[in-house]
Amino acid sequence: MNRLAVLLLALACLVSRAEADEPREFTKQQLTFFETKIRPVLVEHCFECHAAGAKIVQGALRVDHRAGLLRGGDSGPAIVPKQAEQSLLLKALRYDEFEMPPKGKLADSVIRDFEAWIAVTTVSAGRSFVSFQPFKAAVTAIAPAPVLGTAFSPCLEGRRASNFAMPA
Template identity: 40%
Template sequence: MRWALLLAICCLPPADALADEQQPAGPAELFRSRIAPLLQQSCLKCHSGDKPEGGLSLSTRAQLLKGGDSGPAVSATDVAASLLLQAVRWEGPQMPPTGRLPAREIEAIQQWIATGLEWPADLAELKSAPVRKAPEVNAETKQHWSFQPVRRPAVPAAPAWGHNEIDAFIAAGLQNRGLTPNPPADPRHLVRRAAYNITGLPPQPQQVETFAASPTQQNWSALVEQLLHSPHYGEHWARHWLDLVRYAETNSYERDGAKPFVWRYRDYVISAFNSDLPWDRFLTEQLAGDELPDRTPDSLIATGFYRLGRWDDEPADPELAFYDDMDDIITTTGQTMLGLS
């Protein structure tokens, strides 16, 4: 699993990019990234043009405020009373009629109305999105990166400062961009970097002093092994997997009820990292741990993967909620295990 971890580290975006993605979107950005695409994909096919359904056009802010045959579509003073919000919640008219929007999209609409219906001037009039074609398996789609067999590339020429093959690939990338590496870090900085990267915690003072006194390659390897065998290694790196599989200890929705004993799945993931569980076994136990001929209590706990998502304990449409849950599981499995989205 540690080899898979190294690959995951290489694929992670820069920390500042992650931070940017996690910042709350402002009203204008909310409209651009969430509301406009939603209206184009789910609403404007019927609610735009010269003769919109129900007399309601959602192409412009003015038309939205004007409303249709049933009156104004939104209420700035009483968000919950907005006809648009009631319709997408299926509290009366059920819109879009082809299927209820995901809860996160409904929440975005509510936030948009509550923050003043921001509508950037450069998107003054929205057009319906073109009809999407059904996905096809063809020569072009087969070239998707996650469908390609794993190959061992030729190792570039090693730089003078390199210690291993990874350094050779990094050096080649720097050279292609006309860049040069920074000078080697001093021993104390190296220890701190290793500790924070592997365990997420600062190093012990004794670890710093010991390595600083004798910064040999042998002592460096020993330090890294010591950090990898720390229980904090699994605690730190399990968080990345738990984020991917949407781990939460409550169900969300109105009551946000607790998920009893879901912490056992969290501890299973931590233990898997700390015990260096093979990657294929780690995935298999989560998908079918109860069906394995050599199943164990841990492999049964691993199937908690299927109960990590949001769950509505009182859905307005139980059948639709069931298929929403199935779609969530399939999507999560494809994204985390197959490189699909």
């Protein structure tokens, strides 16, 4: 049991470190582009089936936060930052491998916006998540496994609290 807890803690820290390699500061232009061109499309066409508020999250894919897009769903990562052509989200919007949204293909200009967004940077759908803050220190020692009924480790606590938050 103790080994499993240590393994899970180490894995969570590695995932946090991998996410930390992505840039955390976005220009005003990047944020404006995301807020005006990308987020509205995700909300209108994707959140019904792929967000926290969905009755059933289809394909285990969440598009309402960056971690969900990076982790992806049953078919793999939805986006590959700075590699638009490898991103399943873009392939689905183009109706290449999947056909999303299912109610009809989006305009080519919207698809080009997503291509540009993925190719340049990938701003989160929820910009204020704790997991998007700069990584401040490396784990130098493995902490003992938390005891049942106590708080989560600091590495996991911030992720747990931030995974489902969405700004108004």
